[in-house]
Amino acid sequence: MIRPHRTHALWYAFVLHRLSGIALALFLPLHFYMLSLALTDPAQLDEFLAFTDLLIVKCAEFALVFLLAVHMFGGLRLMALEFLPWSSRQKTFAASTVALAFVISTGFFLQAT
Amino acid sequence: MLNLHLYMAQRLTAMIMAPLTIGHLAVMIYAVQGGLNVAEILARTQGSLAWFIFYGSFVLAVSIHAAIGMRAIMFEWLGIKGAVLSVISWGLCLFLLALGGHAVWAVTFAGASA
């Protein structure tokens, strides 16, 4: 259960930004390691890339692209909040972040499958 | 806990990465069509100074950005502070830099066989 003082849109936007950042930070070392296999063991990398054709992996990639996009748009939202004149549409911006990220990740998923 | 300098590094690397991320997303949406394989990836990136600069700067920026972000989280949510916090944060930055740098090198100028 979420504590009552936190149940508002902009707190959820904060949590989404933080959790997506953590997920990306944990994902990156694996991503870098896999890519470096292009040098040390290309055959293993090809095997792994074939494995990523599975639908369940594509769904995971959809989630990853969503997390990257939502973290980036969320970050742009924050920098706009900080460096541009204040807007009263804070909740609209937060919602747009999620919507745009969903569009991009869906676009990726449709191309990938 | 962020002070002015960490904050500025965080925001500057974020600004640098905004166009790089959009570029990366675009490349991924394009590249993922028809499946991925090593030969196809390397055909694009091998020997390319442009990709080296693109992904090289991406790795540099994300190493700094992620380390500072995780620093704030470790302090606020795990209560890690002082010298231990600095050591882990720097460690994470250097770890991402090393691994990411190696990956960029692997797909550009390392001369892997396709």
Add this chain to the structure above:
Amino acid sequence: MSESGKFLQVSIWREQDGDGHFETFEVPRQDNQTILDVVAWVQQQADPTLSYRFACRVGMCGSCAMMVNGAPRWTCRTHVQKVADDNRLEIAPLRNLPVIKDLAVDMDPFFDKWVAAEAVFEPTQTRDDPMAPINPQDPMRIAASDAIECINCAVCYAACDVVAANPDYLGPAALNRTWSLVNDIRDDGQDARLKAVSGDGGCHNCHAQQGCARYCPNELNPTLSISGLKRATAKSLLGWGQ
């Protein structure tokens, strides 16, 4: 429909010398009843040892701020019918401050951070100088005035999760006042002020959760003010601006 004849189940935080727990009281429900009315009834009719603070009881002083069903509010301006789900209430002392007894918190850390943030006016002139001509339409004066109505009730401080997570964080109220003073052209303390809010507990720790703006009973926006401080400190670092 009259509420009389019904009863509220009210859980109130009791604490003395660090030992705390919730105690439940049955309080008669009335029309037009505020949370402060409920607390006062308990102390007057049920348990005279209950400690709590209030002063004006008309929403001007901010003394009666407490956590009501998990949200920081002025209890004299919170109507029972707006917050009592199923005739249940939970009343606790303000979050993020040490408890002295029951519902009364120690406001010292809050005011210590106010001073540490240099949220204190530094005069440039004396009473013998002519009054400073301030244009009310000046954008800086408007910015200062927009942030100036803070009465130090600590509701925003209780709402803020960064205050909870970072003991050094100066907090929304102190930083909001600092921003107001940054925009006061009569003030002389800007260098010290920007330095004070650039350290480990400074404005850069704000994550824009905007709980402060959500709960401020005076409808102030500390997140907006803190963003102004972020801009001012960034400019100062890069050598731009004043």
